[in-house]
Amino acid sequence: MLNEATPLSGENKSGKVVSHNDLLIDAHAETQRICSFINNTLVQELKKRGAVIGLSGGIDSSVTAALCVKALGPDRVFGVLMPERHSAAESSSLGKIVAHDLGIKYTEHNITPILEASGCYVFQNEAIRSVIPEYEASNPFKVVMKRSNGYNISHLVVEMPDGSTRSSRMDRDAYLKLVAATNFKQRARKMLEYYHGDRLHYAVAGSPNRLEFDQGFFVKNGDGSADFKPIAHLYKSQVYQIGRYLNIPQTIVNRLPTTDTYPMEQSQEEFYFSLPYEKMDLCLWAKNNRLPPKSVCQSTELTVEQARSVYDDIDSKRKATRYGHLKAFLVDNLPELI
Numbered sequence: 001m002l003n004e005a006t007p008l009s010g011e012n013k014s015g016k017v018v019s020h021n022d023l024l025i026d027a028h029a030e031t032q033r034i035c036s037f038i039n040n041t042l043v044q045e046l047k048k049r050g051a052v053i054g055l056s057g058g059i060d061s062s063v064t065a066a067l068c069v070k071a072l073g074p075d076r077v078f079g080v081l082m083p084e085r086h087s088a089a090e091s092s093s094l095g096k097i098v099a100h101d102l103g104i105k106y107t108e109h110n111i112t113p114i115l116e117a118s119g120c121y122v123f124q125n126e127a128i129r130s131v132i133p134e135y136e137a138s139n140p141f142k143v144v145m146k147r148s149n150g151y152n153i154s155h156l157v158v159e160m161p162d163g164s165t166r167s168s169r170m171d172r173d174a175y176l177k178l179v180a181a182t183n184f185k186q187r188a189r190k191m192l193e194y195y196h197g198d199r200l201h202y203a204v205a206g207s208p209n210r211l212e213f214d215q216g217f218f219v220k221n222g223d224g225s226a227d228f229k230p231i232a233h234l235y236k237s238q239v240y241q242i243g244r245y246l247n248i249p250q251t252i253v254n255r256l257p258t259t260d261t262y263p264m265e266q267s268q269e270e271f272y273f274s275l276p277y278e279k280m281d282l283c284l285w286a287k288n289n290r291l292p293p294k295s296v297c298q299s300t301e302l303t304v305e306q307a308r309s310v311y312d313d314i315d316s317k318r319k320a321t322r323y324g325h326l327k328a329f330l331v332d333n334l335p336e337l338i
Contacts, residue, residue, distance in 0.1 A: 016291055016295050017295060017298050017299070018282050018285065018286045018291060018295045018296045018298075018299055019282075019298075019299050020237070020278070020282070020299065022282075022285060023235055023237050023238055023281055023282070023285060024241070025234075025238050025241055025242075027241050027242050027244070027245035028245065030234075030238075030242065031067065031070065031242060031245060031246065034067050034071070034230050034231070034242075035067060035070050035071035036071075037228075037230060038051070038067065038068060038071035038072065038228065038230055039071050039072070041203075041227075041228045042072070042203055042228075046203045046227055046228070048197075048201060048202055048203040048227070049076060049200065049201045049202055050072055050075075050076030050077060050078065050200060050201075050202040050203075051068040051072060051076065051077050051078070051202055051203050051204070051205045051228075052077075052078050052079075052080060052193050052194075052196045052197045052200065052202045052203070052204050052205065053065045053068060053077065053078070053079055053080070053193075053204075053205045053207065054079075054080050054081075054082060054189055054190075054193050054207075054223075055079045055080065055081050055095035055096075055098055055099060055106065056091055056095060056260060057090060057091040057092065057093070057094030057095045057097075057098070057252065057255070057260075058091075058094075058252070058255065058257065058258075058260075059239055059240060059243050059248065059252055059253065059255070059257070060207040060208070060209055060212075060231065060236075060239055061095075061098075061207045062098045062243065062248050062249075062252050063207075063231060063239050063242050063243045063246065063248060064205050064206075064207040064230055064231055065077060065079060065098060065099075065102055065104065065205075066098075066102060066243075066246040066248060067230055067231070067242070067246070068205055068230070069102045069103070069104060070246070074102055074103040074104045076202075077102070077104045078104065078105055078106065078107075078196055078200060078202060079095070079098070079099045079102075079104050079105070079106030079107075080106065080107055080108075080109065080189075080192055080193055080196055081095045081096065081099075081106060081107070081108040081109070082108075082109050082110075082111050082188070082189040082192060083108070083110055083111070083112075084110065084111045084112045084115055084185060085112045085115070085121070085263075086261065086262055086263040087260055088258070088260055088265070090255075091260050092108065094249075094251060094252055094255070096108075097249050097251065097252070098248070098249065098252065101248075101249055107196070109192050111185070111188045111189060111192070114188045115184055115185060115188060118184050118188070119181075119184075120181050120182070120184040120185065121137070121181075123177060123178075123180070123181035124178055124181045124182065125137050126177065127174050127175075127177040127178035127181060128141060128156060128158065128174075128178065130173075130174045130177075131156050131168050131170055131171075131174050132156065132158050132166055132168055134160075135158055136161070138161075139158050139159055139160060139161065140158070140159040140262075140263040140264040141156065141157060141158045141159070141262055141263060141264055142156075142157050142262040142263075142264035142265075142266040142270070142271070143155070143156060143157070143170070143175070143178065143179075143262065143266075143271060144156075144157055144167075144266075144270045144271065145270065145271060145272060145274075147274055147309070147313065152274075152313070152316075153169060154169070154170045154175045155167050155168065155169050155170060156168050156169075156170050156174075156178075157264065159264060182261060182262075183219045183222055185222075185261065186218075186219035186222025186223045186224075187219060187221055187222040189222070189223070190204075190221065190222050190223065190225050197227075203227035203228060204225075204226050204227045205226060205227070205228060205229070205230065206223070206224075206225070206226025206227075206228065206229040206232070207223075207226075207229070207231060208223070208224070208229060208231070208232050209231055209232065209234055209235065209236045209238075209239050210231075210232060210233055210234055210235050210236070210238075210284070211235060211236045211273070211277060211280055211281060211284060212236075213229070213232040214284060214314075214318070215272070215273070215284075215314065215317045215318070215321065216317055216318070216320065216321020216322070216324050216325070217268070217272050217273075217321075218324060219324075220323070220324040224324055235281040235284065235285060236257070236277040236278075236280075236281055237277065237278060237281045238281075240253065257277060259271050259272075274309075274310055274313050275300070275310060279296075279299075279300040279302070280310075282296050282299050282300055283296050283300065283307065283310045283311065283314065284314060287311055287314055293307035293308040293310070293311050294307065
């Protein structure tokens with residue numbers, strides 16, 4: 001887990017004002033450094049022939065795939081597209097664009113039958129109907145987080161047959177059941193990635209950026225699992241910088257980050273983060289560099305009180321998602337295997 005820096009309290013005595021320039025990187029040098037990491041990790045640590053990457057059509061998986069291709073060559077990178085019933089149609093088409101652009105082989109698995117067999121959709125429907133009894137399986141829905149008095153409150157949003165939208169606060173049990181069922185999706189995808197990794201003797205690449213990794217925006221033993229994670233140290237805005245340097249297709253660079261988890265279109269800040277990624281990056285960078293909330297107010301257009309609330313939310317998510325970063329506990333601490 002990334003180390004949590006303790007923020008300074010009180011006034012910003014350094015006078016430092018955080019700006020987007022603080023997140024600028026030398027994309028060429030950083031790309032070279034990451035490529036060296038990928039090569040060294042696969043050859044020296046993992047002893048694998050290549051890399052498997054799940055392609056979602058988003059910037060993170062696209063940049064991760066491009067970095068693997070630059071480090072290993074296209075013949076040693078394999079892409080896996082894994083749409084399901086609730087996926088946006090453009091996710092697969094954009095994933096294929098990336099694969100063709102990079103010149104890598106890929107396969108597509110529609111995981112809907114796996115999810116149907118596991119009960120994913122049935123469990124989701126049960127959780128939704130406990131909140132909105134008249135919900136029908138064909139109604140699009142999503143989960144939205146709203147921050148109130150320092151707490152994140154989950155709300156279920158459902159589009160009704162007449163086109164109207166219903167929003168209702170979810171109780172703890174309904175929220176946990178819906179999320180637990182939804183997590184089948186990420187775990188099914190990871191199962192397929194490791195199938196192809198095993199058959200090709202390839203390592204599985206993970207694609208969380210620093211914001212997602214730090215804040216636990218992943219599913220344990222789902223998209224949180226991987227053999228190596230080459231962009232987990234990069235803030236989201238830095239991933240975009242690498243993407244532009246590597247000439248990721250503009251349609252992907254211009255695509256707004258989404259969860260692509262529920263049938264209604266849903267942004268990441270609606271579901272999880274309290275701000276758009278550009279502002280969250282600045283707040284997280286400032287906090288990691290022990291700068292007080294006041295330092296981000298100018299660049300994020302937040303009040304000091306709002307910035308302090310974001311800092312508190314960062315700490316809260318780190319504590320709440322610590323479980324996702326933990327290894328299994330053992331009765332005795334065994335020596336590391338060589």
